[in-house]
Amino acid sequence: MSLQRVAAPAAAVGELLAAYRPGSAFFSSADGAVLGEGELTVAHSLDGVADTLAAVTTPDRVRPIAIGAVPFDARSPARLVVPETVRYAVPSEGRGAADNGQARHPLQGQWRIRAVPEPTAHVRAVERGLKLLADATPGTAQLRKLVLARCLRLSRDEPVDVAQLLGNLARRDPHGFTFAVDLPRHTPDHRYDADLPRTLVGASPELLVAKRAGQAVAQPLAGSAPRSADSATDQRRAADLLASAKDRHEHALTVEAVATGLRPFCRQLRVPPEPELVKTATMWHLATRVTGELHDPATSSAELARALHPTPAICGTPTEAARDTITDIEPFDRGFYAGAVGYCDAAGDGEWVVAIRCAEVAGGNIDLFAGGGIVPESDPESELAETSAKLRTLLLALGLDQSL
Numbered sequence: 192m193s194l195q196r197v198a199a200p201a202a203a204v205g206e207l208l209a210a211y212r213p214g215s216a217f218f219s220s221a222d223g224a225v226l227g228e229g230e231l232t233v234a235h236s237l238d239g240v241a242d243t244l245a246a247v248t249t250p251d252r253v254r255p256i257a258i259g260a261v262p263f264d265a266r267s268p269a270r271l272v273v274p275e276t277v278r279y280a281v282p283s284e285g286r287g288a289a290d291n292g293q294a295r296h297p298l299q300g301q302w303r304i305r306a307v308p309e310p311t312a313h314v315r316a317v318e319r320g321l322k323l324l325a326d327a328t329p330g331t332a333q334l335r336k337l338v339l340a341r342c343l344r345l346s347r348d349e350p351v352d353v354a355q356l357l358g359n360l361a362r363r364d365p366h367g368f369t370f371a372v373d374l375p376r377h378t379p380d381h382r383y384d385a386d387l388p389r390t391l392v393g394a395s396p397e398l399l400v401a402k403r404a405g406q407a408v409a410q411p412l413a414g415s416a417p418r419s420a421d422s423a424t425d426q427r428r429a430a431d432l433l434a435s436a437k438d439r440h441e442h443a444l445t446v447e448a449v450a451t452g453l454r455p456f457c458r459q460l461r462v463p464p465e466p467e468l469v470k471t472a473t474m475w476h477l478a479t480r481v482t483g484e485l486h487d488p489a490t491s492s493a494e495l496a497r498a499l500h501p502t503p504a505i506c507g508t509p510t511e512a513a514r515d516t517i518t519d520i521e522p523f524d525r526g527f528y529a530g531a532v533g534y535c536d537a538a539g540d541g542e543w544v545v546a547i548r549c550a551e552v553a554g555g556n557i558d559l560f561a562g563g564g565i566v567p568e569s570d571p572e573s574e575l576a577e578t579s580a581k582l583r584t585l586l587l588a589l590g591l592d593q594s595l
């Protein structure tokens with residue numbers, strides 16, 4: 192077994208992006224970027240990260256990390272790789288310059304596109320969800336929020352160039368969390384050839400949890416509006432979102448769950464009473480930054496992520512009832528969409544984001560996902576439009592400027 196080596200800090204995030212090759216693991220945030228290459232060992236759950244890292248940590252071994260993804264259903268195996276080599280980058284000057292237009296390097300080729308479910312069926316799924324939110328079933332916990340998603344399956348003859356897609360995502364959303372990590376090769380439905388590597392690639396706006404210097408930080412998002420190219424319309428949509436009672440309700444349920452999840456670990460937890468607005472290249476969201484001082488500064492980011500995932504931003508409230516309902520209603524397996532992706536080092540420091548605005552790539556196949564939170568005040572047609580707007584993060588990065 193070789194040592195995990197840490198190379199000298201790279202000059203810029205762009206350098207690590209350029210160095211990404213299929214099979215490596217890339218994660219970037221406003222704090223910089225990390226690129227893991229090679230595979231020393233693999234942990235299959237967030238629970239297993241501490242032991243896996245402890246097993247490879249020796250006095251002459253530099254602080255190892257585990258980097259990778261956890262599926263939506265945390266009972267299924269995760270893939271958290273301890274790379275042989277890790278390179279870090281500090282944020283670069285140019286990182287602030289968003290490229291809001293089309294992908295600079297569109298992925299050429301003829302795509303076949305299949306929506307699962309079809310848009311009209313998604314509207315019916317939301318109507319079904321609304322009925323469950325309205326009906327109280329004696330003896331079962333009342334659903335208060337449910338997140339329903341849909342999937343676009345794109346395929347073509349040539350393999351998808353993940354490095355190019357990753358670069359396009361990073362350029363369009365320079366303040367987001369951009370990632371590409373390999374997944375277990377087998378899907379539960381054996382849809383792809385087991386020889387094909389599978390990669391989760393995306394640009395998530397949502398921090399599940401980060402831990403550094405004895406502090407935990409989470410930034411739950413819930414409540415959305417599409418951006419507009421017209422600046423007056425864009426500002427009006429942002430103001431309407433901030434004032435929307437429906438979106439504030441949807442948001443409050445998520446913040447409540449994140450605060451409840453973090454509280455046992457923290458001696459002081461700050462939860463701002465009012466949400467703020469955050470934006471991506473395509474969406475506005477309501478966000479609340481929750482921060483806490485950890486009782487035990489050694490608590491790891493993997494442990495915190497495990498305690499929080501799945502939040503009501505991607506599942507619902509109460510968690511189990513929402514997860515069962517999602518399995519019943521959605522006609523596809525979420526896989527690693529709506530899971531968690533990030534890294535944790537041997538001191539427990541690390542960052543984990545909610546795996547949204549992402550896609551699973553296998554050869555010439557790419558599955559795009561988007562969902563939305565449903566509360567009793569939700570409107571089915573608006574929910575469909577919201578998922579279409581969210582899908583544009585990946586569609587535009589692929590070079591497809593169309594609404595689906």
Ligand SMILES: C=C(O[C@H]1C=CC=C(C(=O)O)[C@@H]1O)C(=O)O
Pocket residue numbers: 338340397412413414415476503504505547548560561562563564565581
């Ligand atoms: C589930 C997704 O978004 C979540 C994060 C932000 C806002 C959301 C919303 O407004 O519904 C969702 O909770 C997704 O992008 O697939």
